[in-house]
Amino acid sequence: MHRDILVRWLDEFLKSREITKQLRDPSLNGLQVEGREQVHKIGAAVDAAQATIDKAREQGVDFMIVHHGLFWGGDMPVVGIHKRRLEALFQGGINLYASHLPLDVHPEVGNNALIAQALGLQNLEPFEVGFIGNLFRPHALSEIGDRLGQITGMQCLIHQGGPNEVTRVAVVSGSASDYVAQAKAAGAELLITGEPKHQNFHPTFELGMNAIYAGHYDTETFGVKALAERIEREFGLPWVFLEHPTGL
Amino acid sequence: MHRDILVRWLDEFLKSREITKQLRDPSLNGLQVEGREQVHKIGAAVDAAQATIDKAREQGVDFMIVHHGLFWGGDMPVVGIHKRRLEALFQGGINLYASHLPLDVHPEVGNNALIAQALGLQNLEPFEVGFIGNLFRPHALSEIGDRLGQITGMQCLIHQGGPNEVTRVAVVSGSASDYVAQAKAAGAELLITGEPKHQNFHPTFELGMNAIYAGHYDTETFGVKALAERIEREFGLPWVFLEHPTGL
Amino acid sequence: MHRDILVRWLDEFLKSREITKQLRDPSLNGLQVEGREQVHKIGAAVDAAQATIDKAREQGVDFMIVHHGLFWGGDMPVVGIHKRRLEALFQGGINLYASHLPLDVHPEVGNNALIAQALGLQNLEPFEVGFIGNLFRPHALSEIGDRLGQITGMQCLIHQGGPNEVTRVAVVSGSASDYVAQAKAAGAELLITGEPKHQNFHPTFELGMNAIYAGHYDTETFGVKALAERIEREFGLPWVFLEHPTGL
Amino acid sequence: MHRDILVRWLDEFLKSREITKQLRDPSLNGLQVEGREQVHKIGAAVDAAQATIDKAREQGVDFMIVHHGLFWGGDMPVVGIHKRRLEALFQGGINLYASHLPLDVHPEVGNNALIAQALGLQNLEPFEVGFIGNLFRPHALSEIGDRLGQITGMQCLIHQGGPNEVTRVAVVSGSASDYVAQAKAAGAELLITGEPKHQNFHPTFELGMNAIYAGHYDTETFGVKALAERIEREFGLPWVFLEHPTGL
Amino acid sequence: MHRDILVRWLDEFLKSREITKQLRDPSLNGLQVEGREQVHKIGAAVDAAQATIDKAREQGVDFMIVHHGLFWGGDMPVVGIHKRRLEALFQGGINLYASHLPLDVHPEVGNNALIAQALGLQNLEPFEVGFIGNLFRPHALSEIGDRLGQITGMQCLIHQGGPNEVTRVAVVSGSASDYVAQAKAAGAELLITGEPKHQNFHPTFELGMNAIYAGHYDTETFGVKALAERIEREFGLPWVFLEHPTGL
Amino acid sequence: MHRDILVRWLDEFLKSREITKQLRDPSLNGLQVEGREQVHKIGAAVDAAQATIDKAREQGVDFMIVHHGLFWGGDMPVVGIHKRRLEALFQGGINLYASHLPLDVHPEVGNNALIAQALGLQNLEPFEVGFIGNLFRPHALSEIGDRLGQITGMQCLIHQGGPNEVTRVAVVSGSASDYVAQAKAAGAELLITGEPKHQNFHPTFELGMNAIYAGHYDTETFGVKALAERIEREFGLPWVFLEHPTGL
Incomplete structure (x- = not known):
């Protein structure tokens, strides 16, 4: 299909322009680099990096969809790795x-909606760039950690500053440990995010909160995969996942 | 001794005001909370948190020196954990x-000067808020990792994107993986810092750089301890280290 | 009653968050300092100062409501009088x-609504953070000054640059002499405010306007008192006024 | 003499450009309005207002020197009183x-240097946009107030939060009560300024400071008069003072 | 008629305040300089300059309407040509x-609406501060250039980077060559504006766009004339055009 | 020669970093796009555009030096003409x-130094991003225009608002008509620049100034040519000029 039609569809489906502006996303969301006019194969990746681009070329991908692109504000000379x-x-x-961020907040193919759904969270409401919702009954923290480990394939880090069992859970993929106090204020007993930060260690414990860190990379594979699947359903284009975990 | 004399000495010894302004440090460096007028015992800690404050009280500390204080810009209501x-x-x-930052850049009691010294780096030059220097002969990456593990007591994470053996090393404690390209540009083959970030994973490998992550907490115990020792030497005040590692 | 219930009620009744944002109030409106969980007695004061806090303690107050709190933007070390x-x-x-500002603009318990009501102003409309309205017939300036003196207990300063008798009056408590031209443009012949400023002396006379200065402190006792009364009616909590006039 | 020569002399004598930039003075310091090319008579005034301009015309003044001009940043339509x-x-x-501000900080003809000199302050050092210095022996507060009343011709307002007798005194003309804490920190027991503000009432008393308010207008007549005298000495031009006190 | 009535009518007819704010127009739109209270004769001019003001005086104009006034943000001393x-x-x-800008975007008397109308553009939609629309059939570029030359009286500069014949045309008076890419993205084959800029030369050709430059002055005579005519119709005031072309 | 050596030499010779920062040049001065490591032939051009890049490829250039590059601040997706x-x-x-700007202000190979030299200006002093200096005797405006026409090969536009003969001349290449008042204030009777702007037409005449517009493109060919020559002298690399005038 023609690249411009796909790009227009994506911009609308993801509300790229509106959400970028509204959330002041520094990412240049949308088509960042123009390739062939005719698109035949989608490649989904968390990061636009040499490793994933090389995999895309090996596999005949002509349209990459990534969560982390190449442009984040500010001029960059076209030298070196860039x-x-x-x-x-x-x-x-x-x-x-x-x-x-459009792929974090999306209700259907967003990273957070998909993690929330995989955990069985109900009555989802938007929370920062993710969601907050309730388990249908209290679950032990370790049980939730195990379940996350199954769906991401990575062992989680658990900081238990709160109760053993939790019902209300906030989910924000990537590096969102800064939201621990907001999650508490919104009634959550647990914040699930990707990557920890030293500076949020003490607040988590002092607030009596629980945090599960399931990996920055691992919590952000959901959105790009689901989006690629959605395109396949809509336009019949095949897709591959361009895997390259960082362990972080 | 009188608190005001100690505070004035610290402000001058660390050049608190000048460095805060020059480096636009968001931290309110200096005396953040006023306690007793007469100081008898120093407590050194990485973080000002409930856990370290409680330890200070248990041990009769009346003057805490911390790397991470309570004020980082912006109004904060005096509620909850604060x-x-x-x-x-x-x-x-x-x-x-x-x-x-005054305790990161300090040439005598700064975190980075002390790590560099423990590794035997020579011809030190300032690099961002840390230092860069040379080992007297090339060392294997794993060897440096082991040495860091000994001095911090924590096992390091090594990202090897560059050569097996390195001579020129940049050291910036805390969370400084953003400086990997600057370290490369300054001739380093290795950046040692505390805490990794997902976003700097690919650049490290694509730049052909090595990075060793020795822990945010663990790389920042050096400064406060050395400063407390320095005060003991200067004024005869006893001191204790208020340990509370975060594992990050 | 529980402090959190009272705080939530106040935030909503005063629309604290919305008005703070809308009017860019530098004041940290809302609960600034957390005290006891159970509230038994309200203390209303214009200023949060040592004198009013001491009076509050003497009288067993456990919840102070003030117009001028402790936080106005920017970090402040916890030293000295703070x-x-x-x-x-x-x-x-x-x-x-x-x-x-939420207590300046409030239509029921706001400083300006109450002064306007005490003067008998009709057809009130919002004017800056106060109100503008009409006397049912023209009144001599001195007569209005006397009436204000009765309700505040302080003698007013009158700058007569306009007509002897006035009908349309703007009221903005505190230090609002900067609005003299806006008051004129809105049809007022008189601006009533609290504190004069040298820089607005000439404009008042050149615009042919009248200004009555009834005291910064004295024009701002109305709101906190009325709010405390309102709480008493709503929740049955007793209250006291913590008086400490500044003469300004 | 030619206006341009006088303007250039004033710009240099007062260091208009440098001080405006350095102190971020919002005032458009320098020649604000161009009049006749040949200057014959100077008029000194605190404020550029209709009243003082009219007096200047009556007295044949063709060069007014004012502390408060017509432009303070921002576009202003040329309508109404302007x-x-x-x-x-x-x-x-x-x-x-x-x-x-160039006329506040000037060491020879500045408002503050002249007030300090009239009070006999010694060892003057710059303090904010004024000066700080010492009386040769402690003086009673009331005595200083009386002396100020004599030189300004207006009765002072005294806020005594500190000792009865003072030695070290800070002087900042106009509306500078915001500097009360800085004055204390600089060792002063008394801050002399022009105009009080409600918001600095409590800090003055809680800091144990004294403040004397000698009038915004009255503390700022010194500079323009001395500057006019200086011009007369330099160039032989006659001058008049265009008096119009505000009582504030 | 009374000046204030005319000013109020203009402010509303042109939506001066709303559009200035919405488009962040640096121009101080509205009454910039106050003249006589009673208005008898309108003078329309592109620029407020000595030449046009002098013509206004010669012709007994007491109310000038200009596209480029005297105030564009920032303080300006009243010296020299000002x-x-x-x-x-x-x-x-x-x-x-x-x-x-209110006179650029106005749908009835705006520069762009009038140029679009003179060219016979249909289905007009707003485009930046102008309009975009369609010719009822394709026209040769040179033909459009000739037509513009007739209505402005100035020979146009044509940069042909696109097709010989065009249908969809964007019109933005003044200096708007920066919008060439936006015009292309909006489907236009031709951008008509006033003044060229070197920096937009290459983009025009590389985008395959056409541009016609019809003169900054010449494209901005339409609005002020039409507005003056409108006032004549509404209030019966006579008007003249104060011509002074710049050739740019 | 190796590209990095040439880049480093250019950065230092032109003081790229210092001048970019000092003059807040929005251009990303320095190596904007990385090509081959070994450099054999220099191409000098005013603009980095498709036309000049294509000429460079045809002529075997592997290092282009341009006055106007591809990056001017702000993210740009890599699509379309970019x-x-x-x-x-x-x-x-x-x-x-x-x-x-480093190539505008350079005293040896800068656009303005070279134009000034070609005109025989003496006692050059920096003026904005150009120079100001004196002809050894007064010259008629038309004579200077003719001389400029000879050295640029383009006919100049002359706006004569000042004297027929001039001695003191300011030169700022490109689009610098905004500096007409500054040029007057610096004693110049003539401002030579590249491109006119409508908005500076009236000020030029009202200030009694002369302006000669010698073309944006044409005034900016000097620097890149001279720089290429300098490189040839220094390193023996051949060079070509990649001509593509814009007529503006």
Whole structure:
């Protein structure tokens, strides 16, 4: 199909422009690099990096969808690793489409909606760039940690500053430990996010909160995969996942 | 001794005002909370948190020196954990002195100068808020990792994107993985810092750089301890280290 | 009653968050300092100062409501008079609730609505953070000054640059002489405010306007008193006024 | 003499450009309104207002020097009182030269240097936009108030929060009660300024400081008069003082 | 008629305040200089300059309407050419009313609506501060250039980077060559504006766009003339056009 | 020679970093796009555009030096004409080095120093981003215009608002008509720049100033040519000029 039609569909489906502006997302969401006009195969990846671009070329991908793109505000000279990434995209004729916060908040294919759904959270409400909701009955923290480990394939880090069993859970993928107090104020007993930060260690315990860190990379594979699947359903384009975990 | 004399000495020794302004440190460096007028015992801690304040009270500390204080810009209502921390300080009559970046850059008692010295780095030059220098001969990455593990007591995370053996090393304690490209540009083959970030994973490998993450907490115990020792030497005040590692 | 219930009621009744944001009030409106959980007695004061806090403690107040609180934007170390005020609040277990502009603009318990009502102004419309309205017939300036003197108990300063008799009057408590031109443009012949400023002396006369200065303190006792009365009616809590005039 | 020569001399003598930039003075210091090319008579005034401009015209002044000019940042349409002031200046062919902070800080003809000198303060050092210095022996507060009353001709307001007798005194003309804590920190027992503010009432008393308010207008007549005298000495031009006190 | 009535009518008819704020127009739109109270004759001009003000005085104009007024943000001392312009306005008793962007976007008397209408563009939609629309059939570029030359009386500069014949045309008077990419994205094959800029030369050709430059002055005579005519129809006031082309 | 050595030499020779920061140049001065490591042939151009890049490829250039590069602040997606320009550079292995204001102010190879020299201006002093100096005797305006026409090969536009003969001349290449008042204040009777703007038409005449517009493109060919020559002298690299005038 023609690249421009796909890009327009994505911009609308993800509300790229509106959400970027509303949430002041520094990411340049949308088509970041122009490739071939005719698109035949989608590649979904968490990061736009040399490793994932190389995999895309090996597998004949001509349209990459990533959560973390190449542009985050500010001029960047086209030198070094930035030049090599662009050159590889050009040589492969690969279009690069980035969706950062629009793919966090999306109710259908967003990282957080999908994690919340996998955990069985109910009565979801928006919480920062993720969601908050309730388990149908209290669950032990370790049980939730195990369940997350199953769906991400990575062992979680648990900081238990609150009760053993929890019902109300906030989910914000990536690096969102800064929201621990807001999660508490919204009634959550547990914040699930990707990556910990030293500075939020003490507040978690002093607030009597629980936090589960399930990996920055691992919590952000959901959105790009689901979006690629959605495109396949809508337009019949095949897709692959371009895996490259960081362990963080 | 009188608190005001000690505070004045610290402000000058650390160049608190000048460095805060010059480096736009958001931390309110200096005396953050006023306690007793007469100081008898110093407590050194990485973080001003309930756990370390409680330890200070138990051990009769009346002057805490911390790397991470309570004020980082912006109004904060005196409620919840902030209120409980202040109240504990008031009840213990404890003065709280914070020194963030001034204690990173200090050539004698700074976190980075001390790590560099422990590794035997020579010809030190300032690098961001840390230092860069040379080992007298090339060392294997794993060897440096082991040495860091010995001095911090925590096992390091090694991201090897560069050569097996390195000579030129940049050291910036805390969370400084953002400086990986600057370290490369300054000739380093290795950046040692505390805490990793997902976003700097790919750049490290693509730049052909090595990074060792030795822990945010663990890389920042050096400064406060050395500063407390320095005060003991200068004024004869006893001191204790108020340990509470975060594992991050 | 529980402090959190009272705080939530106040936040909603005064629309604290909305008005703070809308009017860019630098005051940290809402609960500024956390005291006892159970509230038994309200203390209303214009200023949160050592003198009023001490009176609150003497009279067994555990919840102070003030127009001028302790936080106005920007970090403040907890030292000197700020430390002593906080410590006195902590020792008395006193909650401190501040309401600056939300208590100026409030149509029922706001400073300006109450002054306007006491003067018999009709057809009130919002004017800056106060109100503008009409006397049912023209009144001599001196007559209005006398009436204000009766209700505040302080002699007013009158700057007569306009007609002897006035009908349309703007009321903005505190220090609002900067609005003299806006009051003229809105059809007023008289601006009533609290505190004069040298810089607005000439404009008042050149615009042909009248101004009555009834005292910063004296024009701002109305709101906190009325709010305390309202709480008594709603929740049955007794209250006292913590008087400490400044003469300004 | 030619206006441009006088303007250039004033700009240099007062260091208008440098001080405006350094102190971020919002006043447009320098020649604000161009009048006749040949200057014959200077008029000194605190404020550029209709009353003082009219007096200047009556007395044949063609070069006004004022502390408070017409421009303070931001566009202003030439309507109403602003239009009438400009038109009166044009019709009188009067040049208008404004000097705000440059005339506060000036060591020879500045408002503060002159007040300090009249009080006999010694070892003057710069303090904010004024000076701080010592009386040769302690003086009673009331004695200083009386002395100020004699030199300004206006009765002072005294806020005594500190000792009865003082030695070290800070002087900042105009509306500078915000500096009461800085004055204390600089060792002063008394701050002399022009105009009080409600918000600095409690801090004065709680800091144990004394404040004397000698009038905004009255503390700022010194500079423009001394500057006019200086011009007379330098260039032989006659001058008059265009008096119009505000009582504030 | 009374000046204030005319000013109020203009402010409302042009939505001066709303549009200034919405489009962040640096121009101080509205009455910039106050003249006589009774208005008898309108003068329309593109620029408020000595030449047009002098013509206004010669022709007995007491109310000038201009597209480019005297105030564009920031303080300006009343000296040199600014002083002479103001003095001439004062001496002529001339009111000066400025309307920058409100007179570009206006659907009835706006520069762009009138140019679009003269070219026969249909289905007009707003485009930046102008309009975009369609010719009822494709026209040769040179034909459109000739037509523009007829209505402005100035020969146009044509940069042909696109097709020989065009249907969809964007019109933005003044200096708007920066919008060439936006015009392309909105489907236009031609951007008509006033003044070229070197920096937009290459983009025009590389985008495959056409641009016609019909003169900054010449494209902005339409609005002020139409507005003056409208006033004549509404209030019966006579008007003249104060011509002074710049050739740019 | 190695690209990095040439880049480092250029950065130092032009003081790229210092001048960019000091003059807040929005241009990303320095190496903007990385090409081949080994440099054999320099191409000098005013603009980095498709036309000049294509010429560079045809002529075997592998290092372009331009006054106007591709990056001017702010993120730009790599699409459309920006993508095509980068791709052409990549395919040609061409390095792109940009120097905006550093090449305007340079005393040896700067646009303005060279124009000033060609006109025989003496006692040059910096003026904005150009120079001001004196002809050894008064010259007629038309004579200077003719001389400029000879050295640029383009006919100049002359706006004569001042004397027929001039001695003191300010030169600022590109689009610098905004500096006409500053040039007057610095004693110049003539401002030479590249591109006119409608908004500076009236001020030029009212100030009694002369302006000669010698073309934005044409006044900015000097610097890149001289810089390329300098490189040839220093390193023996051949160079070509990539001509593409805009007529503006």
